[in-house]
Amino acid sequence: MTRWMRILCVMLCLCVLCGIAAVGASAASESFSFSLKLASAANCRSYGGNNISTFNPQNADKDRGSYESGTVEVTNNGTSSTIHLKERKNFKNAYYLLLPFTMTVKVPAYTCYKVTLSYDIKLQRNANGESWYVMEWTDNTDGAAYKRTYSANNADASGGICRLHSSAKSACTGSGTVELTFDNLNGSAQKSMTREYAIFVGNSKSNSLLESYHHQLETTFTLSKKSCTTTKTVRLNANGGKVSPASKVVTCGSTYGTLPTPTRTGYDFDGWYTRESSGTKVTANTSVGTDPPTTLYAHWKGKTYTVTFDANGGTVGMKSRTATYGSEYPALPAPTREGYSFDGWYTQKTGGTKVDENTTVTTAANHTLYAHWHLTPALAPYNVKLEMDETGVYGKRIYHHVGYSSYDNHTKETTWYACDENGDNGIPITDENGDPTYPTTPTAGVHYYYVLVTATRKDNGLQASTKSNVVCVTVTKATPKITEPPTAAALDLAVGNTLAYSTLTGGTAKNNNARPSTNVAGRFVWKDDTVKPPRNGGRYAVVFQPDDTQNYETAETTAYVSVTCSHKFGAWSAGRRTCAVCGEEDVRTNTVTITWGELAYTYTDGAWNPATHDYDIGGGWAPNRKNGDVITVQNEGANEVRVRFQYTKADTAIGGNFANSDGDYIYSPIDLPVNRTKTVLLCLTGRPGKALNNAEIGSVTVRLEGGY
Ligand SMILES: [Zn+2]
Structure with missing residues (x-):
């Protein structure tokens, strides 16, 4: 395995040539700024081909090298840094390394820099071997080709700036200078100007790479600048x-x-x-x-201008001030206006821009500032506390107290609301005329109340309200007081025999919780109208049923009921009849007055009547007194009756008949209507068989019939 290690040291230094003006004013100068950036490993190129003569840096990219640190960026003057390069690849043949980097210089506007880049190189081999190394400086700015001066056919690796010949182990060193121009004379702004360069390192003996050699490469860059022109x-x-x-x-x-x-x-x-x-x-x-x-x-x-203040409906003590253009306004006066609060000074009477002591004067003329106003809001009452009787009975007055604190210059008004238990859905409480009021005698049930205390500013009429706590008032139903019990009508058994048939009238029930007490509308009914009172009556429970059952309970009292009977009689029977209800017997009486005549008669024989062979001419029976033969019946009763007249003989020779006042015989009975009088005459017939003296010859019976 062949391991290459190369270390590239970059030393950067800056010298300022024209930094301080020697005469007159000191000159301000933008700093000279640059950066040096080694390309990433992917852009570094190495070559492992057999024939160096075929090497073309623009295309050779067959087997890239790799480095421990691919990118090192060095910025600004006065800073140095070392770039460590470490080759890891094994190559069998010739080896070339191309290390591109870019240098960027920030050039101020209207400036031209000449930058001198000086470099020192030191190349050293750590072990014996045969290889030739060079370093070349190339400029491929804007894609220019690498200009390699080293020749592969140069057996001793001439050219370049540093060579290690044959097996020499001592280091080789070299140096050089490149002057670079960065021209931004025509630029109106600072400009970053970039140049691209590369370091080329190579050897000429391909077989030397078959062994593991280690090499070190150190390079120091020094940059300096000077102005291009005078x-x-x-x-x-x-x-x-x-x-x-x-x-x-x-x-x-x-x-x-x-x-x-x-x-x-x-x-x-x-x-x-x-x-x-x-x-x-x-x-x-x-x-x-x-x-x-x-x-x-x-x-x-x-420049200075006069600023005039327009209080815009209010009053202001200071009429004008002087202001400096571009500076903040001076202290501005504070105007006042009844019922209004000051919003601030504005550039327009309506709208415009707000101006205060921190505002910069931007009006290049004498100008006016206008006060803007808003109505001063009302101050809401506070500490609003509602206290009420929390329990009560219907009709009794509920007492309350509303406490609050408020501010001067406000009028205060309290409005009552009925609401739900959460204090929501409030409805204003009004009287029968629709005017606001407060609860005095609430209906039976649970009520929730709150008050709204509203403060109204006296100067501008704005209002603010505060809602009180919610108070729960529980009102129970009132029990009426019966001050006058009702009167029970007499119970007529002929109509009915239970209390249901006795009407209750009158009676008074009052709500004594109210002051003054009030009558309670309602009706009295028997507590149990199926009760059957005895014949002599009795006292029974009566219930008062109020019409307003929501607010009143029922109440009880008693009433005495007497019992009568208008009777239900059966048919008359022999002048009597009986009530089917109470059993009472009814007896009927008819009154007829009979006026009797004397009924005393004298018989007188008459002259002989040859026709009849009797003494009947001028003879016969005649009453002793005028009208002595009259019987009068007068009906003084209530019913028409029939009257039957009957004559009973005492002397068989003497008969009697009855006739009306015209002398016509009548046949009884006769009808005798109420208040009528009828007269009958008793007529005797027959000749006595012997002399009579005060002898009774018969009797008359008058019998009444009917009438019931
Ligand atoms: Zn009866």
Whole structure:
């Protein structure tokens, strides 16, 4: 196994030639900056072909080398670093190593650098052997071909800068210098300029690689720069203004000469300076020196203007101030306005840009600032605390207290809300007229309340409210007080025999929780209307049923019920009938007044009647007194009756018949309506068989029938 180890040491150094101006102002200089970057291992090329004469670095890439450290980047001046290269491959034949690297130099604007790159090389072999080494410097910037000066046919490896001949073990050394130009004279900005290079190392004896030899390669690079010319282009930075031309070419060791005068709105020109702020002033007579600053900066003084304050509806003590353009505004006055808070000063009466003491003046004229306002917000009450009776009975007043703190210059108003237990869904509490009120006698149930205390500013009417805690008020139903029990109607057994048939009327129930007490609407009913009172009545429980069952319980009292019977009689029977309900017997009485005549008669024989062979002419029975034969019946009762007249003989020879007042016989019974009087005559017939003197000859019976 053949192991190659190569170490490349790169020493970098910077010398500044024109850093400090000897006369006049010190010159500002951008630092010289560069970087040296070795290509990655993949881009390093090695060659293991048999015939060195066929080697073409542009194409040979058959067997790349590999390195412990493929990339080392060295930046900035004054820093050195060593690049270690270690070959690991075994090669049978000729070996060449090409190490590309790039060098980048950052060149300031309007600047040209000449950079001298000096290198020292040391090549050493650690063991005996036959090999020839060289180092060549190649420049393949922009893809240029490697320019290899070493010839494969040169048996002693002439050319190059370092050679190890034959079996010599001592190190070879060499050095060289390359001057490189980085020209950014026409550039207006710093520019990174890159050049590409390569280190070529090779030997000419192919068989020497069959053995393991170790070699060391050390290279030290030194870079230095100097200015390309003795003239410099100095940029003129108007620093916010305008200037033309924007640069001037000056000569080291001379004066600047006439410099242009820039202009800037709102400013007076104060001169050219070496720095953007502060620095040293440069005039036409100032010496350029050997390294002038790349840029001169215009310095300015702001113009002053009068700023007028418009309180815009308010009042302000200070009417105007002086402000400097480009500087911050001076302290601004504080205006006042009743009911308003000051928002600040603005560039426009409406809208515009806000201006304060930290604002830079950008108006290049006398100008006005306008006060802007907003209504001062109301201050909400605080410590709002609602206290209420948390339990109550319907009708009894619920007492409350609302406590809060508030600010002056506000009017306060309390609004009540009913809400849910979370204090949400609040509904304003109003009276029957829709006006706001507070709960005095809430209905039975659970209520939640809160109050909203609203403060209204007296000066601008803005409002702010604070909601109180939520209070739960539980109201139970009221039990009515029966101050006057109802009256029970008499129970008519003929209608019904239970309390259901006794109507309750009147009665008064009151809610004594209310002040003053109020009547409770409702009705009285028997507690058990199926009860059957005895015949002599009794006292029974009565229930008061309120119409408003949500807010009232029922109440009880008693009422006395008397029992009557309007009777349900059966049919009359012999002037009597019986009540089917109570069993009471009814007896009917009819009144008929009978007025009897004397009923005393005298019989007188008449003249002989040959036709009849009797003494009937002018004879017969006649009452002893006028109307002595009359019987009068007068119905003084309530019912029509029938009257039957009956004559009963005592002397079989003497008969009797009844006739009406016209003398026509009648046949009883006769009808005798109520309040009527009827008259009948008793007519006797027949001739007594013997002389009679005060003898009873018969009797009359008057019998009443019907009437029931
Ligand atoms: Zn009865």
